[in-house]
Amino acid sequence: MTRRKSDATRQSSGKADRPKTNAEDTAGRRSFLKAAALFAGGTVAGTVASPFLAYPKAQAAAKTDRRYVTGRKPQAIENNQYPRTYYPGTELIGESEMRVTALGTGMPTQTPNQKAACFLVELGNGDHFLFDIGTGSTENIAGLQLDYSKLDKVFAGHLHTDHIGDLHTLWIGGWINGRYTPIHVYGPSGAKPELGTEHLVKHMQETWRWDILGRSGVLPDAGGRMVAHEFDYRKTHVIYEENDVKITSFPAIHIMDGCVSFRLDWKGLSFVFSSDTRPNKWFIEEAKGADLVVHECFFTAEQWQRIAGFTYPNALWVTNYIHTPPGAFGKVMAAVKPRHAVAYHFWNHPDILPETLEEVRKTYDGPLTLADDLTVFNVTKDHIEVREATIDRSSWPVLASAAYNKAPRSERASGLMSDLVNDGIWEGFKPPPIPQQ
Numbered sequence: 001m002t003r004r005k006s007d008a009t010r011q012s013s014g015k016a017d018r019p020k021t022n023a024e025d026t027a028g029r030r031s032f033l034k035a036a037a038l039f040a041g042g043t044v045a046g047t048v049a050s051p052f053l054a055y056p057k058a059q060a061a062a063k064t065d066r067r068y069v070t071g072r073k074p075q076a077i078e079n080n081q082y083p084r085t086y087y088p089g090t091e092l093i094g095e096s097e098m099r100v101t102a103l104g105t106g107m108p109t110q111t112p113n114q115k116a117a118c119f120l121v122e123l124g125n126g127d128h129f130l131f132d133i134g135t136g137s138t139e140n141i142a143g144l145q146l147d148y149s150k151l152d153k154v155f156a157g158h159l160h161t162d163h164i165g166d167l168h169t170l171w172i173g174g175w176i177n178g179r180y181t182p183i184h185v186y187g188p189s190g191a192k193p194e195l196g197t198e199h200l201v202k203h204m205q206e207t208w209r210w211d212i213l214g215r216s217g218v219l220p221d222a223g224g225r226m227v228a229h230e231f232d233y234r235k236t237h238v239i240y241e242e243n244d245v246k247i248t249s250f251p252a253i254h255i256m257d258g259c260v261s262f263r264l265d266w267k268g269l270s271f272v273f274s275s276d277t278r279p280n281k282w283f284i285e286e287a288k289g290a291d292l293v294v295h296e297c298f299f300t301a302e303q304w305q306r307i308a309g310f311t312y313p314n315a316l317w318v319t320n321y322i323h324t325p326p327g328a329f330g331k332v333m334a335a336v337k338p339r340h341a342v343a344y345h346f347w348n349h350p351d352i353l354p355e356t357l358e359e360v361r362k363t364y365d366g367p368l369t370l371a372d373d374l375t376v377f378n379v380t381k382d383h384i385e386v387r388e389a390t391i392d393r394s395s396w397p398v399l400a401s402a403a404y405n406k407a408p409r410s411e412r413a414s415g416l417m418s419d420l421v422n423d424g425i426w427e428g429f430k431p432p433p434i435p436q437q
């Protein structure tokens, strides 16, 4: 087994989303000004033109092969010779391979570098699963230029915004860009019905009624729906079983009832995801010996006091009683002994990282990654590769498929724009008539 990334894992100099240098910023501004001047009919280096004349025509875009979103043909990886950087859309997943991408590893107040909790699992059989969909994580999903029609299953460990706060963005955004079937949300029940997943999903659809109605007719009907699959948080049980994939939910301990962790099993490979929890007996049991084990690794009480300004008693409560501080994360992993341990749910800040690593290493000396957003794990029976992904920061969506364009649609909403607003249409612009579909 080889791993390219070492313990500390942060490769700030090689990250795609590192802050721009002054030189890059200046260059960026220059090219923007050049484009702006051209657009305004100005002259740059003797040219008089709109840069938009150079844009590909719609027909040309339609010929683009949807499989090659990055313009490169995806390659099979042989003999574990992975490129040092993962460029989305360029690698085929092996038939018995699991690829896990950290799309959110941070805190409820996401930063440009770290979104809130989200892990994507892609399998060699073509299946995609999202574990948590924390605030900001859809930005990284967009960066990977994935086919949204495949991102229709979300497994939520609990209903904090840093674990499900981007559900509406995935739901609506995915509907606009390729998903023509409902999105399925698997999540726990709560101490009361109104604290469960079903309640959240139902009321989220109520909340976004204006949005859904306004898009209906143009977008396929089924893609605008969300289906809740609420299950009992108290049991250790299989909550999903299809296509040889088995996902088990088991209880977690985090502030109130209604929190779970997950284990995915497929073709002898396993992925375990804690969502949020303090160390608990179920996790030790279920994660034992698994391949890739992701567990939250919060702050020490002292760190939280220093970073967040909490009083010591409150900092201690948050870090040690409802979460897992780094030393306890290490203890959990020492008991579980995974093939590879993954820590997440901390600010991957250079002022904290060495201390966090030191704390973990006091109690655990096995294979470890302190995950960052866009850390990628390729897992097979004989190998685990750990790298960073480089994403296009202005990524295109994948083109809408024929199936998307053919999927049934209702009539566009009508009668909901008043004469007062209609009378405001400016005569100075007349769009061309809309042809029959």
Ligand SMILES: [Zn+2]
Residues within 6 Å of the ligand: 158, 160, 163, 254, 276
């Ligand atoms: Zn939480």
Ligand SMILES: [Zn+2]
Residues within 6 Å of the ligand: 117, 160, 162, 163, 276, 345
């Ligand atoms: Zn959390």
